[in-house]
Amino acid sequence: MSETYDFSLWSHYYRDYLLSNIIPFWLRHSIDNEYGGYFSCLDRYGKVFDTDKFIWLQARQVWMFAKLYQDNDLNVSNDERKQWLKTAQHGAEFLEKYGRHPTSRQWYFSLTQQGEPLIEPYNIFSSVFASMAFGQMAKIDETNAEKYKEIALNTFNDIQNRRSNPKGEWNKASSSSPRQLKSFALPMMMCNLAMELEHLIDKQLIQTLIHECSKEIIEQFRQSDSGLILEYINAKDGSRNDSFEGRLLNPGHGIEAMWFLLDISERQNNKELASICIDTLLIILNYSWDEKYGGIFYFLDIEQRPPQQLEWDQKLWWVHLETLIALVKAIDHRPEKTDELLGWLNKVQKYTIDHFVDPEGGELYGYLNRQGEVLLNLKGGKWKGCYHVPRAFYLCWKTLDTISKK
Amino acid sequence: MSETYDFSLWSHYYRDYLLSNIIPFWLRHSIDNEYGGYFSCLDRYGKVFDTDKFIWLQARQVWMFAKLYQDNDLNVSNDERKQWLKTAQHGAEFLEKYGRHPTSRQWYFSLTQQGEPLIEPYNIFSSVFASMAFGQMAKIDETNAEKYKEIALNTFNDIQNRRSNPKGEWNKASSSSPRQLKSFALPMMMCNLAMELEHLIDKQLIQTLIHECSKEIIEQFRQSDSGLILEYINAKDGSRNDSFEGRLLNPGHGIEAMWFLLDISERQNNKELASICIDTLLIILNYSWDEKYGGIFYFLDIEQRPPQQLEWDQKLWWVHLETLIALVKAIDHRPEKTDELLGWLNKVQKYTIDHFVDPEGGELYGYLNRQGEVLLNLKGGKWKGCYHVPRAFYLCWKTLDTISKK
Numbered sequence: 001m002s003e004t005y006d007f008s009l010w011s012h013y014y015r016d017y018l019l020s021n022i023i024p025f026w027l028r029h030s031i032d033n034e035y036g037g038y039f040s041c042l043d044r045y046g047k048v049f050d051t052d053k054f055i056w057l058q059a060r061q062v063w064m065f066a067k068l069y070q071d072n073d074l075n076v077s078n079d080e081r082k083q084w085l086k087t088a089q090h091g092a093e094f095l096e097k098y099g100r101h102p103t104s105r106q107w108y109f110s111l112t113q114q115g116e117p118l119i120e121p122y123n124i125f126s127s128v129f130a131s132m133a134f135g136q137m138a139k140i141d142e143t144n145a146e147k148y149k150e151i152a153l154n155t156f157n158d159i160q161n162r163r164s165n166p167k168g169e170w171n172k173a174s175s176s177s178p179r180q181l182k183s184f185a186l187p188m189m190m191c192n193l194a195m196e197l198e199h200l201i202d203k204q205l206i207q208t209l210i211h212e213c214s215k216e217i218i219e220q221f222r223q224s225d226s227g228l229i230l231e232y233i234n235a236k237d238g239s240r241n242d243s244f245e246g247r248l249l250n251p252g253h254g255i256e257a258m259w260f261l262l263d264i265s266e267r268q269n270n271k272e273l274a275s276i277c278i279d280t281l282l283i284i285l286n287y288s289w290d291e292k293y294g295g296i297f298y299f300l301d302i303e304q305r306p307p308q309q310l311e312w313d314q315k316l317w318w319v320h321l322e323t324l325i326a327l328v329k330a331i332d333h334r335p336e337k338t339d340e341l342l343g344w345l346n347k348v349q350k351y352t353i354d355h356f357v358d359p360e361g362g363e364l365y366g367y368l369n370r371q372g373e374v375l376l377n378l379k380g381g382k383w384k385g386c387y388h389v390p391r392a393f394y395l396c397w398k399t400l401d402t403i404s405k406k
Numbered sequence: 407m408s409e410t411y412d413f414s415l416w417s418h419y420y421r422d423y424l425l426s427n428i429i430p431f432w433l434r435h436s437i438d439n440e441y442g443g444y445f446s447c448l449d450r451y452g453k454v455f456d457t458d459k460f461i462w463l464q465a466r467q468v469w470m471f472a473k474l475y476q477d478n479d480l481n482v483s484n485d486e487r488k489q490w491l492k493t494a495q496h497g498a499e500f501l502e503k504y505g506r507h508p509t510s511r512q513w514y515f516s517l518t519q520q521g522e523p524l525i526e527p528y529n530i531f532s533s534v535f536a537s538m539a540f541g542q543m544a545k546i547d548e549t550n551a552e553k554y555k556e557i558a559l560n561t562f563n564d565i566q567n568r569r570s571n572p573k574g575e576w577n578k579a580s581s582s583s584p585r586q587l588k589s590f591a592l593p594m595m596m597c598n599l600a601m602e603l604e605h606l607i608d609k610q611l612i613q614t615l616i617h618e619c620s621k622e623i624i625e626q627f628r629q630s631d632s633g634l635i636l637e638y639i640n641a642k643d644g645s646r647n648d649s650f651e652g653r654l655l656n657p658g659h660g661i662e663a664m665w666f667l668l669d670i671s672e673r674q675n676n677k678e679l680a681s682i683c684i685d686t687l688l689i690i691l692n693y694s695w696d697e698k699y700g701g702i703f704y705f706l707d708i709e710q711r712p713p714q715q716l717e718w719d720q721k722l723w724w725v726h727l728e729t730l731i732a733l734v735k736a737i738d739h740r741p742e743k744t745d746e747l748l749g750w751l752n753k754v755q756k757y758t759i760d761h762f763v764d765p766e767g768g769e770l771y772g773y774l775n776r777q778g779e780v781l782l783n784l785k786g787g788k789w790k791g792c793y794h795v796p797r798a799f800y801l802c803w804k805t806l807d808t809i810s811k812k
Contacts, residue, residue, distance in 0.1 A: 049711045050650060108580065117580035170578055174514065174523035244456060244788065305455040306782040310773060311716035313781065367716060369776065375719065376712040382650065 003342035010349070011400035017357070018393035019076065023068070025362040025379070026386040027087060030061070035114050037094030042380040044361040049378070051113035055099055057385030059107075059129035062091040064390050066136040071398075085140065092137050092144075095130060096151065106158060122170035124162055128189045131155040135197045149200055156197060163190075181245055182235040184221045187213035188257040191264060214261055218276060227283040228302060229254035244308045249300040251288035252319030255281055259326040262333055278330045278341070285323065285344055293371050294351050296320060313370040317384065320352045321364075321392035328399045364389050409748035416755070417806035423763070424799035425482065429474070431768040431785070432792040433493060436467070441520050443500030448786040450767040455784070457519035461505055463791030465513075465535035468497040470796050472542040477804075491546065498543050498550075501536060502557065512564060528576035530568055534595045537561040541603045555606055562603060569596075587651055588641040590627045593619035594663040597670060620667055624682055633689040634708060635660035650714045655706040657694035658725030661687055665732040668739055684736045684747070691729065691750055699777050700757050702726060719776040723790065726758045727770075727798035734805045770795050 029046030030038040040057040041050035065088035068074070069081055098115030099107050106121035107130045121127070134152035138145045162168060166186060173180070190213045194206050220238030221229050231253065232245040240246055258277045265274035288296045295315035301307045327345040331338050355372045356364040358379075366384040367376040378384070435452030436444040446463040447456035471494035474480070475487055504521030505513050512527035513536045527533070540558035544551045568574060572592060579586070596619045600612050626644030627635050637659065638651040646652060664683040671680035694702045701721035707713045733751040737744050761778045762770040764785075772790040773782040784790070 043712070050648075052649060109578070112584060116582070116584050118583050118585055120578050120580050122578050170576060172515070172526050172528050172576055174526050176522070177524050178518060178522050179524055242456075243458060306449070306784045306787060308788050310720060310781070313775075314716060369719075375716070378712045381712060382714050 007404035014397035040380045040385040044377040053111045055126040059133040060387035062133035124166040180235040181232040256322035315368040318388040413810035420803035446786040446791040450783040459517045461532040465539040466793035468539035530572040586641040587638040662728035721774040723772045724794040
C-alpha cells in the first residue's frame with residue numbers, strides 16, 4: 001500500500017502552529033527589555049528560570065526573526081513583520097555591544113544578563129552563529145547594513161583562520177597525542193554558513209568552501225561500507241579511529257547535514273549529490289530509529305559498544321525537527337520515489353506531534369527520555385532557543401506548500 | 407516497628423562478593439600484560455571494548471589493590487595477597503613511566519594503551535588520585551618506598567599550588583567574569599587525600615588542611631537553611647550563586663564527603679562534627695531519593711528548576727555505594743539512634759543488590775535509567791573502574807564486622 005500524506009493540509013498545520021503559537025511564545029517571553037538581548041531559559045509556560053545569555057542562542061534568535069522578516073511572502077500583517085524586525089534588531093544590538101572579547105574580537109560563549117562575559121570564546125560555533133545572524137541582518141536592516149556586513153565578514157574570516165585548530169588554547173588534546181581527530185560539525189556548519197553568506201562573499205571562495213566541505217562530508221565522514229556518518233575521523237587522512245570519539249554516531253547531525261547538502265545540490269543542479277544525500281538520510285534513519293519506543297536515538301556507537309554519553313538513548317527535539325526538514329526537502333527533490341520517504345515523514349511527524357508538541361504550555365518540549373516521557377519540561381535552556389523549532393516549522397510549511405502546488 | 411539488620415550476615419555478604427566475584431573480575435579482565443597498566447573499559451562479561459587508559463582509573467586501581475594488600479587481617483591466602491601486591495605494582499610502574507607530562511610533571515588525564523599522552527593534565531583530580539596511589543604504594547612496596555613517597559609528595563605539592571586555579575590554562579571562565587565559583591569536589595577530595603597521606607606529611611600541615619577543608623564544607627557548601635550541600639558557591643565569600651552551577655546538587659558527592667568527614671571526626675574525637683555529618687547524610691537522602699522508582703538521583707537543582715545535566719534522573723553505581731559506606735559508618739558512630747539509619751541502609755542496600763549487582767556477568771552495573779533498568783551494560787568505562795565497588799564492599803564488610811562484634 002502506498003503512503004498517503006496531505007501536503008496542503010500539513011503545510012497549513014506547520015504555518016498555523018508557527019504563527020499562532022511558536023513565534024508568539026518567544027515574542028511574549030524571551031525579550032529582555034531591561035538589559036537587551038533575549039532570555040532563553042524558559043520553563044514550560046515561558047517563565048524565565050535563568051538569565052544567562054548564550055551567544056549560540058542569542059545569534060540564532062536574531063537570525064530566525066531576521067529570516068522571517070525577509071520573507072515577504074508569508075501573508076502576515078505589516079505590524080507583525082515590523083515586530084519581527086524590531087525583535088531581530090533588539091538581539092543584534094545586544095550582541096554587537098557585548099558579544100565579543102575586547103581584544104581578540106572573538107565571540108564569547110556566554111554572558112550574564114547584563115552582558116558581562118562569563119565563558120571565554122572557546123567555542124567556534126558561537127562565531128558561526130554570530131556570522132549567520134549578522135549576515136542575515138545585513139539583508140534586512142538598511143540603516144545598519146554596512147556595519148552588520150562588516151561584523152559578519154570579520155567573523156567569517158576569523159572562523160576561516162581558526163578552522164585548523166578550532167578550540168585554540170582551550171584544546172585539551174595533547175599536542176604530542178597520536179590521536180588527532182577532526183569533527184564533522186565544522187564542515188557541516190561551514191556548508192550552512194557558506195550559503196548564508198553568499199550575498200557577502202566572493203563567489204569563487206564560496207564555491208571552493210562548499211566544494212571542500214561537502215567533499216569531506218561525503219567522501220570522508222560518510223562511511224563507504226555502512227553509509228553512516230561518523231562524528232570524528234582521523235584529521236590526517238579521514239580514516240576511522242577506534243576510540244569513543246571515533247566510534248560516535250550523532251544521527252541528528254548527520255541528518256541535518258543531509259538537508260544542507262540537498263540545498264547545495266539544488267544550487268549546483270547536482271543530481272548525484274542529491275541522490276547520495278537522500279540515500280544517506282534513509283540509512284541513518286533506519287539505523288537510529290528506536291524500534292521499541294519510537295523516536296531517534298541521540299547518540300550511538302558504530303560498533304554497538306557502550307557510548308560515553310549517558311544521554312545516548314534520549315529523544316531530543318532538534319534531532320526530530322531536522323529530520324522533518326530533511327524528509328520534506330528529500331520528497332521535494334525526488335518526487336518519483338517517495339513511498340519510503342513519506343512513510344518516514346508520517347512516522348517522525350506523528351512521534352513529534354504526539355511527544356514534543358505542547359499546545360498547553362506552548363512551543364515544543366526539548367528533552368524526552370527513551371520512553372518518550374518528558375525529561376525536562378523547559379521550553380528553552382542553555383542549548384534550546386528560538387531556532388530549531390521555528391526554523392523547522394517555517395521550512396516544512398514553505399516546502400510542503402511548494403510540493404502541494406506542483 | 408524498629409528496623410532489623412543482621413550485621414554479621416551482611417558483613418559476610420560484602421566479604422564474599424568482594425573476594426569471590428569483584429576482585430577476581432578485575433584480576434581476570436583488566437590487566438594489560440602487553441603494555442602495562444589496566445584496561446578499564448570492560449563490557450558486561452569483562453571483555454575489553456576500548457583500550458584507552460584514564461589516569462583517574464589507573465591510579466584508583468593501584469590504590470585499591472595496595473589498600474587490600476596492606477590489610478593483613480583479611481584471612482586470605484598469601485598467594486592471593488601477593489597477587490594483589492603484584493597487581494598494584496603493575497599499575498604503579500605504568501603510571502610512573504607514562505603518567506606525567508615531561509616538563510610540567512603534572513598528571514595527564516588519559517593515555518593510549520601504549521602510554522602515549524592523549525589528554526593534557528587539565529584535571530586536578532588525576533593528580534589527587536595519583537598522589538593517593540603512590541602514597542599507598544609507599545606503605546607496602548619496601549623496595550620502591552622512597553621513590554613512591556617522593557612521587558606522592560611532589561604531586562601533593564603540585565596540587566597545593568594549583569588549588570586556587572585548578573583548571574589552570576584550560577579554565578574557560580572569563581578572567582573578567584563577575585561569576586567566580588569554587589567547587590565542592592576539591593575540599594572534599596583534599597579531606598580524603600590528607601588522611602591518605604598522613605604518614606608522609608608534616609602533622610601540622612595535615613591538621614591545617616583538614617581543618618580548612620572541613621570548615622569550608624560544613625560552613626560554606628552546606629546550606630544553613632536546608633542542610634543540603636551545593637556543588638558550587640561564590641569563591642569570594644561562599645555565598646550562593648543563582649546560576650545553573652550555583653543551583654546544582656550532586657547528592658552522591660555530598661554523601662561521600664559525609665563519610666570522609668565522619669572519619670575525620672573520629673580521628674579528632676569531634677562528636678559535634680559527627681552529628682552534623684549524620685544529620686546531613688539523612689537530609690540529602692530524604693531530598694534525593696526517587697519516591698516513584700527508588701534510587702538516588704544523580705543531579706538536582708536546589709530551586710527545583712531544570713538542571714542542565716540531561717543525565718540528572720539516572721541512577722549511578724557510585725552514588726549508591728558511597729551511600730552504603732556512609733550509612734554503615736554512621737551506624738557505627740551513632741549506635742543510640744540507628745532506626746532511621748537502618749531503615750535507609752535496608753532500602754539502599756536492597757535497591758543496590760536488586761538493580762546494580764550482576765552475579766551472571768560479574769561485578770556491578772554502573773548506569774541505570776530512572777526506572778532502574780540497565781542503561782549501559784558495561785562494568786567499566788571512562789569513569790567506572792576498580793574503585794567505588796571494591797572500596798564500598800571492603801569498607802562495608804569491615805565496618806559491619808566491627809559493629810557485629812561490639
